[in-house]
Amino acid sequence: MNKKVFWLSIFAILVSFIGGFLVANSLNRYEMNALRAENENLKNTQNETNQQQVELSLSDEEIKRKIIEADQNPTNISFQKNLGLALYNYASMKQNVELLAEVSRLLNRVYEKNPKDYEALVAMGNINFDIGYFGKNNDNFQKARVFYEEALKQKPNDENVLTDLGLTFYLSNPPETERAIVEFQKSLQQNPKDEKTLQVMTQALLSQNKKEEAKKYWARLKDINPNNQIFSSQNSLPVQDEEILQKQ
Numbered sequence: 001m002n003k004k005v006f007w008l009s010i011f012a013i014l015v016s017f018i019g020g021f022l023v024a025n026s027l028n029r030y031e032m033n034a035l036r037a038e039n040e041n042l043k044n045t046q047n048e049t050n051q052q053q054v055e056l057s058l059s060d061e062e063i064k065r066k067i068i069e070a071d072q073n074p075t076n077i078s079f080q081k082n083l084g085l086a087l088y089n090y091a092s093m094k095q096n097v098e099l100l101a102e103v104s105r106l107l108n109r110v111y112e113k114n115p116k117d118y119e120a121l122v123a124m125g126n127i128n129f130d131i132g133y134f135g136k137n138n139d140n141f142q143k144a145r146v147f148y149e150e151a152l153k154q155k156p157n158d159e160n161v162l163t164d165l166g167l168t169f170y171l172s173n174p175p176e177t178e179r180a181i182v183e184f185q186k187s188l189q190q191n192p193k194d195e196k197t198l199q200v201m202t203q204a205l206l207s208q209n210k211k212e213e214a215k216k217y218w219a220r221l222k223d224i225n226p227n228n229q230i231f232s233s234q235n236s237l238p239v240q241d242e243e244i245l246q247k248q
Contacts, residue, residue, distance in 0.1 A: 063087065063099065070106055079111045080119060090125055097134050100127050121151040122161060129164060134173060141168040162187035163197045168204055177204050195221060199230050 070076075070083050075106035084106035091099035104127045110120040123226055132140030148165040152158065166183030169176040184201040187194060198221040205214035 010102075013092055064102075067102055067106070074109055077110055077113050080106045080156055081117070084110065085119065085123055088127060092126070095130075095134055097131055097165070100131050102132075103127055115150070116154070118151055118154055121147050121154075122158075125151060125164065128167060132168070136173065139171050141172050144168050157190050159187045159190040159197070162190070163186055163194070163200070166197075167200065170200065175207070177208055180204055192220070193224050195225055198224070199228065202230070 066083055066087075070080055071080055084103050087099065087103045087106070091103055095243070105126065107120050107123050110117055111124055114120070125144045128140045128144035128147065131137065132144060145165060145168050146166070148161050151161055152165070155161070162183050166180040166187065169183070170180035181201065181204050184197050184204065187197045188201065191197070198217050200213050202217045202221060204213075205217065222231065
């Protein structure tokens with residue numbers, strides 16, 4: 001799924017290639033608008049080497065050179081994976097659908113070699129989510145679901161994947177809100193205080209006119225973080241919904 005203002009972007013080095021190739025570790029994934037307001041996915045990753053955070057800008061030529069190098073060495077699965085994961089974060093930040101498609105090619109090599117590679121599964125889900133969001137393409141949301149569901153067979157309690165799976169339904173056209181809510185509930189069972197999930201759950205319930213139920217999640221979100229984007233004047237819910245939610 002790509003993008004959207006929910007938490008502050010955290011930039012970190014993901015991969016260092018010969019000659020010095022560095023990219024961001026944790027980046028905003030997608031921006032939700034209209035009824036959904038604006039949200040932003042935070043990609044939480046554990047960096048075992050305690051790498052220094054940094055924000056970079058890569059030239060098109062640098063990216064092309066690395067992709068050519070990967071294409072010339074298709075059996076070097078480690079290289080495909082490292083480059084693919086690094087470029088995914090960069091392409092997502094830049095909202096570059098063309099580059100996301102190139103990244104998908106690289107990571108598909110990893111997936112074909114090892115369909116159980118959890119990182120590759122989630123990344124392929126994320127790539128298709130982002131392409132689906134940017135291009136308003138239901139087909140890519142459906143493809144994202146396949147990868148997310150395969151990943152969840154390995155780690156059924158991964159709250160981030162559960163929420164992103166739910167978002168593939170919520171952001172579809174037309175939205176499959178009931179199915180989305182089921183996945184959001186599973187995610188909140190793992191982490192009842194997850195801000196992103198509480199926010200999209202509130203919005204999903206409001207879209208179904210389930211205002212009393214939405215109040216519960218609204219209240220929990222406000223208790224956890226009263227500065228969440230959903231409460232700001234610029235990104236708040238429609239006035240009529242906000243008035244209803246604030247009534248005791």
